[in-house]
Amino acid sequence: xxxxxxxxxxxxxxxxxxxxxxxxxxxxxxxxxxxxxxxxxxxxxxxxxxxxxxxxxxxxxxxxxxxxxxxxxxxxxxxxxxxxxxxxxxxxxxxxxxxxxxxxxxxxxxxxxxxxxxxxxxxxxxxxxxxxxxxxxxxxxxxxxxxxx
Numbered sequence: 015x016x017x018x019x020x021x022x023x024x025x026x027x028x029x030x031x032x033x034x035x036x037x038x039x040x041x042x043x044x045x046x047x048x049x050x051x052x053x054x055x056x057x058x059x060x061x062x063x064x065x066x067x068x069x070x071x072x073x074x075x076x077x078x079x080x081x082x083x084x085x086x087x088x089x090x091x092x093x094x095x096x097x098x099x100x101x102x103x104x105x106x107x108x109x110x111x112x113x114x115x116x117x118x119x120x121x122x123x124x125x126x127x128x129x130x131x132x133x134x135x136x137x138x139x140x141x142x143x144x145x146x147x148x149x150x151x152x153x154x155x156x157x158x159x160x161x162x163x
Contacts, residue, residue, distance in 0.1 A: 017119040018046045022109050022139070025081035028124030032154040033085050036122040037094060039152075045119060047096040049085060050112050051078040052105040074102060106142035113149055122152045 021036045023029045033049070040047050053074040061070060078100040089096050101108040113121050125140040144151045 016044065016046045018048045018113075018116045020048050020050055020109065020113045020116070020118045020121045022105070022121070022123050022143070023049045023051050023081055023085050025084065026124065026126075028126055028154070028156055029081075030085055030088075030124070031156070032122045032124035032152075033088075035152065035154050036120075037089075037092075039120065039122065043119075047089075047094070048099060048112070048116065048118070049082060049096055050099045050101060050109055051081045052101045052103065052108040053077055054104075055102050075100065105139050106146055109139070109143050110146045110148070113147055118149055120150050120152060121147055122154065125153045125155050 019036050019040050021029070021033050023033065033047075036047055039045070056070060056074070065073075082098055086096070086098070099112060101112060109121065109123070112118070121143060123140045123143055126138075140151075140153045144153060
C-alpha cells in the first residue's frame with residue numbers, strides 16, 4: 015500500500031491551491047492523493063422533526079460533491095488518480111483522524127490567510143490541523159494577487 019497525502023477540500027480556491035501542491039509532492043514521492051471533505055453534523059432535535067436521517071445524509075453528500083467538483087474535474091482531466099472521503103463532524107478533528115487512520119505521511123491544507131488574530135477569533139482549520147495532526151502539515155498560503163481580484 016502506497017503512502018498517502020491528505021488534502022482537505024472545501025470548494026475554495028485555497029483548497030484547490032493546496033491540491034496543486036499535493037499533486038507535485040505525490041508525483042515526486044509516489045504517494046496517493048486522498049481528498050477529504052468534512053461536513054458539519056447537522057442532525058439536531060429540530061432537523062429530526064422535519065427531515066429524515068437519509069435526507070440529511072443526502073444533503074451532506076450533495077454539499078461534499080459540490081466542494082469536490084472543481085478539484086476532481088481538474089484531476090480527471092489530468093488523469094491523476096485520487097480517492098475521495100467524506101467525513102461528518104468537526105473539520106479539524108476529522109481531518110486529523112483520517113490522516114491518523116491511514117498513517118498518512120502528510121496533510122497539505124490551504125490557508126485563507128486571515129492572520130493569527132482573526133484566525134483565533136473566527137477559527138482557523140489550518141491552524142487547528144497544524145496543532146492536532148500527528149504527521150507533517152504543509153500549509154499553502156493564499157496567493158494575494160488571486161484572492162484580492
